[in-house]
Amino acid sequence: MIDADPTAPVVTIDGPTASGKGTIALKVARALGWHYLDSGSLYRLVALEVVRGGVDPADAGRLVAIARTLRPWFGDDGRIRLSRPQAGPAEAGHEDVTDAIRAEEVGQMASRIAVVPALRDALLALQHSFRQAPGLVADGRDMGTVVFPDAGLKVFLTASVESRAERRYKQLMEKGISTILEGLLLDLQQRDARDSQRATAPLKPAEGAFVLDSTRLDIDQTVRAVLDEAERRQVG
Ligand code: DC
Numbered sequence: 001m002i003d004a005d006p007t008a009p010v011v012t013i014d015g016p017t018a019s020g021k022g023t024i025a026l027k028v029a030r031a032l033g034w035h036y037l038d039s040g041s042l043y044r045l046v047a048l049e050v051v052r053g054g055v056d057p058a059d060a061g062r063l064v065a066i067a068r069t070l071r072p073w074f075g076d077d078g079r080i081r082l083s084r085p086q087a088g089p090a091e092a093g094h095e096d097v098t099d100a101i102r103a104e105e106v107g108q109m110a111s112r113i114a115v116v117p118a119l120r121d122a123l124l125a126l127q128h129s130f131r132q133a134p135g136l137v138a139d140g141r142d143m144g145t146v147v148f149p150d151a152g153l154k155v156f157l158t159a160s161v162e163s164r165a166e167r168r169y170k171q172l173m174e175k176g177i178s179t180i181l182e183g184l185l186l187d188l189q190q191r192d193a194r195d196s197q198r199a200t201a202p203l204k205p206a207e208g209a210f211v212l213d214s215t216r217l218d219i220d221q222t223v224r225a226v227l228d229e230a231e232r233r234q235v236g
Helices: 021-032 039-053 060-069 104-113 117-122 124-128 143-147 161-174 181-197 219-232
Strands: 010-014 035-038 072-074 080-083 094-096 136-140 153-158 210-213
Touching (some): 010 143, 010 219, 021 219, 039 060, 039 124, 153 219, 210 219
Parallel strands (some): 010 136, 035 136
Antiparallel strands (some): 072 080
């Protein structure tokens, strides 16, 4: 893991599930020419190992052990690979887990294990290591409140739960995955409740956050609003 560069500027984008943070954060990072951290993917990577290994999601010791041995590779091609140095010859090398960590079951498990404080602590250093020149755009739930409290711009991106469910529904349909809108809506509501009501690092706007409701904005308008605010706050 490389050391963080505490002088590199940071823009954080936090918000609920399916608020479009990932898409917006990546586009903002590209526009600024900065690095990008999808912190949710780290929780998803741990969750994938929990699901596959049949690990008890309340076993903090096991969760921390998984987080400590996690060797993710974030490719410029947008793919996420896991390095398995200790694996036997058959599994050695890198496994592309980009699609596997997006499964609904893994998302639900990520939300469940994310309530464990020891796991959150174990993932801190890894998240900090993404802070490198010329700058970082980080998305998640607690990027502005806990992980990068000194960020120059902290965005809280929301959208109504109905519009988020519809967006997720469209995305899944485009991928050929059939699903039920009502089920998705329920899933989002459950996850919102768990992410915002947990005791440790709950989802909430950071102090001084730029709260942006994207219910009536398209992707380009949302990206523009973030970039304008970054300019206004002279970030970077
Ligand atoms: O953003 P996402 O849906 O990929 O995140 C998956 C889960 O991980 C989410 O339900 C809560 C958790 N998470 C978190 O607790 N803190 C973060 N910074 C990012 C994600």
